[in-house]
Amino acid sequence: MAGSTRGGPGANALYVLQGNIPPRAPPLRRRRLIDLLAGNLFDGWRASLLTIATLLLIALVAPPLLRFLVFDAVWSAPDGAACRAPGAGACWAFIWRKLPYFTYGSYPLDQRWRVDVTLAMGAVLIVWLLWLNAPRRNLAALLFFGAYPIIAFLLLHGAPFIGLPRVASDLWGGIFVSLLVATVGMVVSLPFGVLLALGRRSSLPALSLACAGFIELVRGVPIITVLFMANTMLPLFVPENLAPDRLLRPLIGVALFASAYMAEVVRGGLQAIPNGQFEGALALGLGRWQMQRLVILPQALRAVIPGVVNNFIALFKDTTLVAVVGIFDFLRTVDSARLDPVWAGPTIAATGYAFAAMFYFVFCFAMSRYSLFVERRFSHGR
Amino acid sequence: MFKMNVVRTLFALGLMIGCAQGAQASLLDQVQKRGFLICGSNPGVPGFGLPDDKGGWTGFDVDFCRAVAAAIFNDPTKVKFIALSAKDRFTALQSGEVDLLSRNTTWTLSRETGQGFLFAGISYYDGQGFLVRKKLNLSSALELSGASICVQQGTTTELNLADFFRGNNMKYEPVNFANAEEAVRAYEGGRCDAYTTDASGLYVERQRLTDPEDSVVLPEIISKEPLGPAVRQGDDEWFNLVKWTLYALVNAEELGVNAKNVDEKAKSDRPEVRRLLGFEGNFGEGLGLGADWAYRIVKHVGNYGEIFDRNLGEGSPLKIKRGINALWTKGGLQYAPPIR
Amino acid sequence: MTAGSDGLSPFKAMKLRRHPALEFWYDAKARAILLQSAFVVAFVALAIFAFIDVRANMEARGIATDLSFLGKVAGFDINQSLIPYSAASTYGRAFVVGLLNTLLVAAVSLALATVLGFIVGFARLSKNWIVGQTAMAYVEAIRNVPLLLQLLFWYNAVLKPLPSPKQSLPLPFGMFLNNRGLFAPAPVFEAGAVWLVAALCVSLLAAVAMRLTPKRIKFATPSRAFFSGVAAALLLVLPLAAFVGAGTPVAFVQPELKGFNFVGGVRLLPEFVALVLGLSLYTAAFIAEIVRAGVEAVPRGQREAAAAIGLDRADADRLVIAPQAMRLIVPLLTSQYLNLIKNSSLAVFIGYPDLVQVFAGTVLNQTGAAVQVIFITMAVYLAISLVASLAMNLYGRRFALVER
16 A cells, blocks of 8 residues: 555655664673673663762772771670770671570570570461461461460469479560560451441441541551550559559550551552442342451451561561660660670670671562562462 | 440549549558558669669668658668669659659759658769769860760759750750760760769769770769659658658667667657657657657667668768768758757 | 242342331431441540540640640750750740751751662663662661661761861861861951942842743754853852952851861861761662662653654653653652651750750750650641641653643
């Protein structure tokens, strides 16, 4: 056909190409380093400039960091003298010496096995829960949310009637308290978060208003103020002899805070469920609670797993803030150990923080990778 | 919905129980029923209050709590100590979390009229001073104009500091920290030119510096800091008990009764001693205790002088002089009303 | 359908046999109203009950329950204040000082976090392998470490070990850095400075006016570059001319070491520097991820279509990709901004005198008014959150889809 038969402007219009576009080079197989360099890093002057600037930045940051953390580090020393020497890097000897304190706080030495057992049980249950192909995950959930908190409480706090002496909670500290606060937040926030989310979506205006009010109130203020409130005002509201333990108060605060955030994640999942599901469930003759339990929640909760895990990451990082009401969590133990006159020196603070950063990074990064994995896994079925 | 209801129901129940109980049981009854005293103390000032690794407490303020426990239970170990920062101490006492606050706390008017406390007396007469680096070559606090000064937040120290500089028309930069340890480390690290707190605290903290010889305490005492145990208002019986525990300690020292000779002194003919130890009259009854209340205190904890020496004075690494904390008969200010 | 000819299941049929007095219970609407009224009554009653009871408890113990403490003399000093404040000021004024300090640190961190966040976000999108990976390393390293840890690191491990004022590190532009903070020359405005301010206002107004000029008029003119050029000239040339014309009316006061500290000039507290560093680096990592996700969420076809109608890469970014990406970015950005404002309360850990440190810390302790102080603090953050999200919602409307 001739060009003019298409109608409209003629072939000599400005925006109609004259001739063919030259064929492009085949896409690069970026397997060899040289291809990468030529086709990506140094492809034109702008790319080259960016690459060089970034390399300079790395060269500026990485060597001193490595020198501090590895090459100039003091790996073993009886006290802080060697670490105070000029030019010394990270004082890993300090971390090594203080590791028991970082793990257990002031928990009595001969009772520390109880912490170990509790942590090991928790670890087994969590792996069981998170491993998507594991058998009987329902049982794991039941154990984790039902039995485990009770067993953990008896083990950690003590139960004289089975021969475990009481350990006052002001001796608790370190990594185990951080994990405790995070676990309590997770265990409490999931069911309460679901209830709050359902309440907020309820057709009863008073209920939905109350839930929405609670959620927005908690989400609108910093967690520190929630902790302050739990710490100073809870005892004013309850009778004197029921005043909650100093560790229980921030736990209540963290649980409230986490529930409100969890509620919003779950609500997101509920909103993503098409109306047809509700209608279908009603058409089957399911009651309101049956509908939620059998049709809506399973879909909604599966859809929000990544969001839930991200919430857990945030919660885990927020556990550091319980220090504001005097709880010796992991970061607080690190921060107070650095003041020990035996070790005090110019590199101690940086060493302690580097160690703590690695600890939190490993946990949070693992959780975020897991969340990505689950997301991908569920998107396969779609 | 479920959650809210349960929480609220519990809340209401709790409140009702609270009202009912608040109306009936006195604090002494509660403490006796509980079986131990709950005492708010300082977690970080050697000599006054310091827990060791295993949770055992020592110090001047700590021993006062033990004296109260000895009076009530005839057992100085029946105390549970709760570590309180300067920030937490008042809410802990207000809310009833602790029965007694013995934590180098300064007696002021507003703490009794606005915050609902009563101070049972003065266990230690203190005053505020400054710790500075020796190499600054300062001889007086009046030369501190323009300095940065580390101070613990929420204390009378903070207020006196402001008064001192305002009164002398000098400028300064206050650097606040939530606890004393942080403030001292910041001073040591060079964030501040001076660290200020009660003079007793300054000597203690100076000992704990990496190099104590680098710092000196300036001669000025810029305030009156009468430190003493505090209780909540509204329970006169309890207030009396705590107050007279303190006076019993001072009276015992004045009468020369101490932990070692208390059994011997029991045979004494001196009427004051016989009244103190409960052989004449039953003064413990009015406090809700047995006649031997003061005997128990001295037997288990010692008298005021012994507690002082053990924790702060010659028998301790701090070696603080009695100074104005000596008995009135020895030129000091410690004076107790008679037991009769 | 075995029971009865009405076609009801046995279950339903049984349900129908119910007590007439309880009839209303089976009416969903009536039941809802009843339940809710009960709920509201119980809630209100409990709230009133709790309020009265706590108040009575507090009064019985001699604890103040009103707000009169706000008018009393505070008696303590604060080391950073945007308004005149001394130990003779009231607790109420101390509250305002704390609030302003919170807003200041939040505003500065917010601006820095946004700029850095967008830069890192674009770097993350870069085709350049090494740039992308570096940006990713930054994001992952920062996001997975608690903010408090980062704040403590900046404050205790970086700023505290700096040399004392006598051995200050000199920086360019007459600035100094030491363990008492960052000191910079302060501008002092002389009489002629009015002209400079006036010129700045005029050029700003003109630039805004040009930005708001309808596109139709803009595209009728030779080129967009021309317009940008005019705007830039307005912003630069006019104030510069005024500056020179009025006889350089701005002088700078250099900070000088006098006695213990530097005197004169502008001073940023180390606590402030640490907080700004920590908050902006942390939030930037989250903003970067939001920017990346927002841009990646724009379908590929949009870019291809833009290319097909002859837009070059920069124009496609500006006119096609950006508006669509912003629609996704703005709501998420809002929540990050709110997080930053709330996170500024971590100031209490390093002693920066923000609202929480001054008001919920010192004032609470000096007055003992725990309940009032904590309620006021929470209410203030709630109000800030509401205002900020309202503002961002208004801004977000610019990018909303216009449905026709």
